[in-house]
Amino acid sequence: MTQLTHAAIRAAGRYTGLSLRGADPDLVKRLHRFMLRLRICEQALMDEYHPADEMRCPIHFCIGQEAAPAALHEELEAEDYLFSHHRSHGYYLAKRAPLGALVAELYGKETGANGGRAGSQDLSSPVCRMYGGAILTGAVAISVGAALGEQLRGGRQVSVTGFGEAATEEGIFWEAVNFAALRKLPLVFVCENNLYSMYSPQLKRQPDDGISRRVAAFGVPTETIFGNDVVAVHQSVAGAVARARQGEGPTFIETYTYRWNGHVGPESDDWLEYRSEDELGFWKDNCPLALLEERMLESGWLTAQSKEQIVRESSEEIAAAIQFAKDSPFPTSPDWQGMNYAAETPAADALLQASSSSQFDQNQTFSMPGPY
């Protein structure tokens, strides 16, 4: 494959490039555990969604796209910033935010990550420095600011922003790239190219499958990788985060991947006939978990037993989280004013004097401003 594209990936057949040579077994096991846990949690939420109909919010699941969050989970420090789009659960867990609060948020409970204000698509965990939102590309632009803030205050933290290939169609994306390149910001762009914006394939919306080439033309180093090879994704992410932390500027990583579930909600949207069974089959056959497990089994880093244990633990964990969510109270008696405005002004109290009042001279003439 000279230039990586979705077409080239399909044409190349089943992926065989995943290699554990030289890899740290513990690291690989952690990547695997994260992906498996994420898969199990998402599956459990999908199974629970409709029969109960208690998660009353739009949810964009990420089955098949576990690799990027796993890599980020490994590399980000607690004080680093991670921005997400609507497909948020993987990113949330990548920042080690609590699972119970995630599920409670989906249930709209007071114990939710955002007290039931936000739901899945607007999810955030400020204390873990994870920030999501449903308006396409909005969080990408904000991530630039976090990187700028760190740069201006001389901090060591890195800002990472995860999004889909459609986010690059919004103009603000290119404003972000231009500025990140101009100021060499400590920023990592992670573009999960899953071929679709809802049902619309990339080539219906963009002239070609070359987002990375376009970004590179702004002077941002780019890497395009097969996104279901978690070892490769991790390597890219680790390098990019390290460079950003060392003040070497931004990196753009494009990971080619695929979403198994429907765009939104747990039910399949394949009745819309926007993608072929073949295509979905190809990607299921290139499952990021399966590709990794094959190699791990070969090298003995995974056994049926050790996998079973992760499955059991994760299943118990998500079951407990769902139970926690169900048992939690709904928010009540909203304080609308306080929800939208901070009442306290600690910095102003500390730094500013009380107001005096002035004697505005009402007889002075109004001067109409000149030319420009």
Add this chain to the structure above:
Amino acid sequence: MTQLTHAAIRAAGRYTGLSLRGADPDLVKRLHRFMLRLRICEQALMDEYHPADEMRCPIHFCIGQEAAPAALHEELEAEDYLFSHHRSHGYYLAKRAPLGALVAELYGKETGANGGRAGSQDLSSPVCRMYGGAILTGAVAISVGAALGEQLRGGRQVSVTGFGEAATEEGIFWEAVNFAALRKLPLVFVCENNLYSMYSPQLKRQPDDGISRRVAAFGVPTETIFGNDVVAVHQSVAGAVARARQGEGPTFIETYTYRWNGHVGPESDDWLEYRSEDELGFWKDNCPLALLEERMLESGWLTAQSKEQIVRESSEEIAAAIQFAKDSPFPTSPDWQGMNYAAETPAADALLQASSSSQFDQNQTFSMPGPY
């Protein structure tokens, strides 16, 4: 010069590439006449602006940047679309819109191109299909729509959009490029790279001097040219317009040029010390008119006499236009409603039936929408 940049142009010294070999003398004379007329008109307006203080609107003059409008003047048909930014006079004249109405617009008169509603920076001439506006990059995006409209209706007209290098910093510019490439629209982008956005040089705002490279990454053919060589500019424009008209899609032309006057208004803004005397001197030495006239004098296509005649005619023309503007009445008794809303609905009258009224069933239940 491998890659054309402002730095490379300065480094190369005075431009020597302008060649009339193989050129049509009449064409060259028309290009020259247009540029000289534009120069004389702008200079006359600058001279008149302050002593009289009757042109009460911000004006962005274009002395030094006459080549691109001259080339467009040559190539565009009456029904083609030309979109302009704030620096609008050259584009207005390129679409053969009347000079008297331009000047009257600057004076805010009822006889102005827009009845004194718009002024210089929001100037348009709908009947000549020239449309300007002061909000950066806004008109670029609209030009895409005119091209789309032509494409959808199977028309032969081309849409051209002229703007400065700063316009590429707005995200919507890249939305425009993406869509123009996707649909192979009959569109020509003319980017006059004059190095500055008001006082701010390009490299303070963009990571490098490589706009064309960035545009090319979207699959739009680009040409970067020395913008004060009107013969070269014309050749690029002619090729791009012809390709667009033949359905071969968009072209992006970047012309490196320079503005002699201050950003806005007739007075110099060099007290702000944003550019050096040297730099301004270099560009005055590379005057698009002088570069052309040198060659034309050599080849006998211009004489002192024939130039004098153009000067005289143009001077008389602009003097008459200024007099016309001064003599014209100011608008009075505005009809605010009619200025903002069309009262007539000819298409609806022709196509639609009169309204009947309905019996809305007020007892039906309100059904709260489901998940998505």
Add this chain to the structure above:
Amino acid sequence: MRSLTYAQAINEALGQALELSPSVFLAGQMIDYKSGVFGTTTGLVERFGRERLLDFPVAESLMTSAALGAALAGMRPVIIHQRHDFMMYSLDAIVNWLALWRFKSNGESNAPVTIRTVVGRGWGQGPQHSKSLHAWFAHLPGLQVAMPATAHDAKGLMLESIFGENPTLIVEHRSLFSMTDDVPEEAYRVPFGKAVVRRSGGDATLTAVGAMVPTALRAAEILAEESIDVEVIDLRTVSPLDVATLCNSVSKTKRLVVADPAWRSVSIAAEVMAVVCEKLGDRLAAQPVRICHPDSHTPMSGTLESAYYPGEQQLAAAVREVCGQSRRRRPHAA
């Protein structure tokens, strides 16, 4: 007469517009799939093809500017936002260009662009999927704003907008899509700036818009059982606003309640109160009351949503308040 849902009525209007004139085209994300923006475009791509239903890139700002540009080439574009929130990216195109196009051309050039926008309320859409900024757009000169409450009006206002000469925003509330009404088959028009009295009454004027119209009618039913006779006005368009119908009613009832599905401050409800008070401010029998959403973003959680969105009981209570506040003397006919 034939009954259609609100979604079907829009679909029919769009189909008829595409048939009536080759200059009409639609653009929007995912409008050419079976799901068809809540069914409002389903089936159209099969009839008219992909060159008349453009599945647009996720670039709302360009889409709007491109619609304006296409209008200059003689087209009558209809652009579609699956959520009102998404069109926030396009505000420069609307505020600085589309709405002032006619003005800046001194009336020489019109921009007949129709913008459809869907308000997402319901099922925990949350703060980025349920806004309705119709107040903003009604503040803006040069733009018309329709908020059809019934299938009948949705079709007629859509056609009037597409074949009119002014740019128009049509605000559609998702909760209305399944409601039915009598809808004539022909391509008919509903004029801008004409409110309709959906129920006559002499005790109080209850003015509503969009999704609040069915709620207001239910409130009126409740109040009728208490012998409070409410006049329900459906504004239909908020720009232009039908001041005459409003003032006629209030000069009869002397009491005003306004129901507006939007934030309370600087809302259409405020404007309705202002235009009524400008004319009748010294002749009201009670202080006017507005029932709106709180000045807060929309919470996702169901319990908070219930507290956030006012229902018929709140409207009924407000009407009781304006009626009870002064002696229940029936005002004389105006």
Add this chain to the structure above:
Amino acid sequence: MRSLTYAQAINEALGQALELSPSVFLAGQMIDYKSGVFGTTTGLVERFGRERLLDFPVAESLMTSAALGAALAGMRPVIIHQRHDFMMYSLDAIVNWLALWRFKSNGESNAPVTIRTVVGRGWGQGPQHSKSLHAWFAHLPGLQVAMPATAHDAKGLMLESIFGENPTLIVEHRSLFSMTDDVPEEAYRVPFGKAVVRRSGGDATLTAVGAMVPTALRAAEILAEESIDVEVIDLRTVSPLDVATLCNSVSKTKRLVVADPAWRSVSIAAEVMAVVCEKLGDRLAAQPVRICHPDSHTPMSGTLESAYYPGEQQLAAAVREVCGQSRRRRPHAA
């Protein structure tokens, strides 16, 4: 006391803020040149350097989002638009993110971003350089909106905004930049949501905002000579709105005129009339009147500009109207 122009007062506020805290920085186009946004930033780059005054690319949308992101990293950004019209590109960042940041984080994360925006009125700025959409921003939950009319308030509100925790829009009218006022040297605060009575009077309440405040005071002078005693209220901030001061005054005068430098429909003027009528709607002695710009984009031509912008004579006429309309019986003190 020391007198400064409005522009100088802003300059001083920004300089003091940059001194008081290393987390403050400014961003905007051309803020680091001698021209300094009408002098409001002149001289600051020499004192604080280019890493605290960022000459931003022409990308208003990113600038706003980046300010929000920087706030997450503990900064207190001030972003500057040379014209209000330019910030239309940034509305998604404001509506969908900045204004709802606190809300969506359930109060865990605030976004102390200050947005300065200049309204261009004068010298034929025309339709793309003279808008003032303060009504829009006051409709939006989660955002504060200040419209200082005096140099004193410009400084105090700027500092209060920079060191407060809520995102704030500060609308500055270009016509005010050269007006002077007493301005204390220290870094002082002017609170949000507190209007000020600039002149007391018992015959009518004249409420004004921003550039209309000096106009209103001149109108009051004219009326004083006719023995009409006007109470002039300067709202200072339009979100939050000081309803108490407004209603106190109108319950005394029973007459209200509102002067708002913006389009008439769905304006702050409408909101002021609405909040007053909600409380006092059955006790007014005259219909309230608003004096605004017409519902039209701004023309460039001087003669049209004069017809467009209301002046003190129009305000005076409106006050005469509300005073003459009913018998000139002095209302009893409330």
